[in-house]
Amino acid sequence: xxxxxxxxxxxxxxxxxxxxxxxxxxxxxxxxxxxxxxxxxxxxxxxxxxxxxxxxxxxxxxxxxxxxxxxxxxxxxxxxxxxxxxxxxxxxxxxxxxxxxxxxxxxxxxxxxxxxxxxxxxxxxxxxxxxxxxxxxxxxxxxxxxxxxxxxxxxxxxxxxxxxxxxxxxxxxxxxxxxxxxxxxxxxxxxxxxxxxxxxxxxxxxxxxxxxxxxxxxxxxxxxxxxxxxxxxxxxxxxxxxxxxxxxxxxxxxxxxxxxxxxxxxxxxxxxxxxxxxxxxxxxxxxxxxxxxxxxxxxxxxxxxxxxxxxxxxxxxxxxxxxxxxxxxxxxxxxxxxxxxxxxxxxxxxxxxxxxxxxxxxxxxxxxxxxxxxxxxxxxxxxxxxxxxxxxxxxxxxxxxxxxxxxxxxxxxxxxxxxxxxxxxxxxxxxxxxxxxxxxxxxxxxxxxxxxxxxxxxxxxxxxxxxxxxxxxxxxxxxxxxxxxxxxxxxxxxxxxx
Numbered sequence: 076x077x078x079x080x081x082x083x084x085x086x087x088x089x090x091x092x093x094x095x096x097x098x099x100x101x102x103x104x105x106x107x108x109x110x111x112x113x114x115x116x117x118x119x120x121x122x123x124x125x126x127x128x129x130x131x132x133x134x135x136x137x138x139x140x141x142x143x144x145x146x147x148x149x150x151x152x153x154x155x156x157x158x159x160x161x162x163x164x165x166x167x168x169x170x171x172x173x174x175x176x177x178x179x180x181x182x183x184x185x186x187x188x189x190x191x192x193x194x195x196x197x198x199x200x201x202x203x204x205x206x207x208x209x210x211x212x213x214x215x216x217x218x219x220x221x222x223x224x225x226x227x228x229x230x231x232x233x234x235x236x237x238x239x240x241x242x243x244x245x246x247x248x249x250x251x252x253x254x255x256x257x258x259x260x261x262x263x264x265x266x267x268x269x270x271x272x273x274x275x276x277x278x279x280x281x282x283x284x285x286x287x288x289x290x291x292x293x294x295x296x297x298x299x300x301x302x303x304x305x306x307x308x309x310x311x312x313x314x315x316x317x318x319x320x321x322x323x324x325x326x327x328x329x330x331x332x333x334x335x336x337x338x339x340x341x342x343x344x345x346x347x348x349x350x351x352x353x354x355x356x357x358x359x360x361x362x363x364x365x366x367x368x369x370x371x372x373x374x375x376x377x378x379x380x381x382x383x384x385x386x387x388x389x390x391x392x393x394x395x396x397x398x399x400x401x402x403x404x405x406x407x408x409x410x411x412x413x414x415x416x417x418x419x420x421x422x423x424x425x426x427x428x429x430x431x432x433x434x435x436x437x438x439x440x441x442x443x444x445x446x447x448x449x450x451x452x453x454x455x456x457x458x459x460x461x462x463x464x465x466x467x468x469x470x471x472x473x474x475x476x477x478x479x480x481x482x483x484x485x486x487x488x489x490x491x492x493x494x495x496x497x498x499x500x501x502x503x504x505x506x507x508x509x510x511x512x513x514x515x516x517x518x519x520x521x522x523x524x525x526x527x528x529x530x531x532x533x534x535x536x537x538x539x540x541x542x543x544x545x546x547x548x549x550x551x552x553x554x555x556x557x558x559x560x561x562x563x564x565x566x567x568x569x570x571x572x573x
Contacts, residue, residue, distance in 0.1 A: 091405040093216040097146040098169035102155070104174040107139030109157050114176075115513050121408075122319035122416035123377045127154065132513075150205055150278045156235070156513060158491075163192035165205045173198040179183055187458070187489070187512065190525040203274045212267065212283055219263045223256070225311040254292055257304070260287050281309055285317035292321070298329045301362055311369045313408055326374050327381065329364065338360035346379075350395030352403075366403035375400065376409070376416050383420055394421065423520040423529055425540045430519040437507040444485075446533040451482040451556055453542070454520070458489040459497045464526045470545035477497050478553040479504045481560065482530075487516055489525060 102116060112135050117127040130145035135157065143155075147168050154531040155162045156262065160179060166172065175196035200207045217419060266273070267283055288305030306325060312318050337358045345354045355375060365371040379393045397420075400413035421427035433443045444452070454470060457464035488496055496509045510516040520529060528542040543549045 091457070097148045099144055100147055100151075100166045100168055101142060101144040101171045102153075102164075102166070102174060103171060103176050104135075104141045104155075104176050105139050106135055106141065106157060108178050109135050109176070110137055110139055111135065111159075112158045113511065113513070114141045114143060116145065117156065118145070118147075118151050119154070120415050121313035121412050121461060122316050123313060123323065123373060123380070123436070124414040127518075130190065136247065150313075151314070152277075155195070156190065158512075158546055159186065159189070159191055160193050162193045164195045164319060167205055170204065172200075183285045187461070187525050190560045194479065205276070205279060208271065208274055208279050209282060212271070212279075212286075215267065215270075216286060219259075223259055256291070257296070257300065260291065263287070278315065281312060281315055281318050285315070285321045288321045290322070292324055292328065296323070298333055298364070301325060302329075311367065311373050313373065313412055314537050322370075323377050326364075326377075330378070334362065339499065346382075346394055346396065350392030350399075351391070352396045352399030354554070355396060369409055372400060372405045372409035373412065376412055380420065390420075390424070390426065394427075414535060416491070418519075423537055423540055425537050427537060428535050429529070429537055432519065433514055434508045434510075434516075442506065444531070445535060447483050447485070447531070448533065450533050451538070452531040453482050453484050454485045454529040454531070455484060455521050456489060456516070456520075456525055456529075457486070458491065458525050460491055461525045467526045467545050471549075474483060474550055474553060475505065475543055478550075481553055481557045489517070489522075 096475070104114065106112075113132055114135055115132045116130040118130045120126040120128060129452065130153065131143040133141050133143060135141045145325045147166070149168065151166050154162055154168050155176060157176065158352060160176075162176060164172065164174070175198065177193055177196065179191040179193040188232055193545060197206060220222045264283065270278065271283075284305055288301065291301055291305060302325065305321060309318065311322065326459075326532070345351055345358055352375075359365045359371050359375070365374060375396065379396060382388050383390065383393060394417060396418045397413045401410055404410040404413055404470065418430070418552060431443050433441065436442050444454075455468075457468060459465075471484075484505045486505055486507050488507070490496065490509055490511050520527075526544060528539075528544060529537065529548065530539040530542045532538040539552065543552065
């Protein structure tokens with residue numbers, strides 16, 4: 076029998092509080108190896124922009140216990156973070172999850188900006204909980220995979236995957252294998268529908284279809300076969316991780332190989348030169364795979380993210396497409412998705428204004444980044460436990476003495492969980508603040524390693540989003556700023572030269 080009855084020993088602890096249609100979900104955790112650290116719970120806004128919102132945070136007590144709670148009216152995929160580890164779980168409204176959060180088994184060293192993955196251990200879980208159902212289905216899926224290994228092995232071939240189209244006949248052996256795979260997966264899906272009919276929900280059904288569809292994506296199935304069976308029957312679900320990944324993977328595969336509804340030159344003009352969302356939709360509407368308006372918007376969003384890193388792309392035009400979608404997208408969901416993607420792509424990026432973070436300086440005065448507009452600003456991210464930071468800080472102090480009239484400095488000390496700031500920095504003209512490693516400073520400015528420097532121009536826009544370190548070229552940039560400022564003073568800013 077495919078159904079994994081071992082889950083029957085698990086029981087549910089449930090607390091439910093009705094509040095404007097929402098219920099309270101609680102996570103009661105135990106992490107004795109992280110005493111004194113902060114535990115955070117994040118919820119994903121959508122799985123295309125991968126933006127997250129902080130749901131709750133708390134200090135892990137001396138006995139290792141912590142409790143996180145948040146209001147929700149739907150199943151959410153939640154990320155738990157503490158110091159340098161992270162784990163994920165699905166959460167249902169009105170449920171109390173009793174979990175263990177162990178350190179990862181891997182020997183991955185502790186490093187800023189990299190989270191070692193660990194697995195949540197459930198102490199109590201009801202048979203009908205979404206986590207229990209997914210665990211059980213994954214067990215059944217593994218049995219299915221193993222029993223069909225030989226058929227799958229024949230289909231996991233890149234040479235077929237990259238060359239077959241809907242209109243090109245497959246070799247007989249490949250055709251037979253694909254038909255067998257579709258028949259077998261169809262029977263498996265039908266069987267799973269029967270097994271879980273007492274507990275089924277749209278979220279769980281979509282999970283099952285996405286997992287099986289992802290398997291089919293590895294075969295030599297055509298786009299039409301994949302789309303009609305595993306994508307088209309379902310509305311686009313931006314907050315469903317498995318379906319979003321299948322959706323994104325399918326369209327990247329499809330666009331790279333098969334799209335003939337629009338020419339590359341026309342797409343380049345519409346997307347990269349004109350930044351015209353309306354024209355882009357007209358162009359994409361020629362493709363029946365994008366007949367659904369929400370699906371089309373979603374594809375536009377992650378297509379823009381895909382090409383953003385290409386140096387030949389006009390970033391401003393790409394942002395204009397997203398801005399039009401933000402104001403007039405197919406639905407509130409896609410409008411919000413466009414807004415989140417704008418924030419993600421332009422955060423601390425050259426030519427765009429960074430997020431205007433509000434903070435408290437060393438004198439307990441409230442300041443914000445826009446207060447410094449009118450002169451260049453260098454933001455320094457460092458930590459006392461970072462050996463490279465100490466070396467670079469000495470170089471920066473010497474530069475500050477020579478260029479204090481050229482640039483303002485905001486020094487952001489990144490605190491290790493459970494620790495406080497190390498002391499005062501007496502550099503003239505230097506504004507000092509501190510922040511935990513999980514903060515708006517780190518996420519909004521996409522700080523991935525330390526030390527990190529961000530240079531903002533006098534116009535309030537980022538000049539260098541990967542600024543050289545003080546010992547490796549920062550002085551050349553400051554020297555040029557100094558020369559430019561002297562030249563402007565001689566000419567008079569805004570005066571026409573003779």
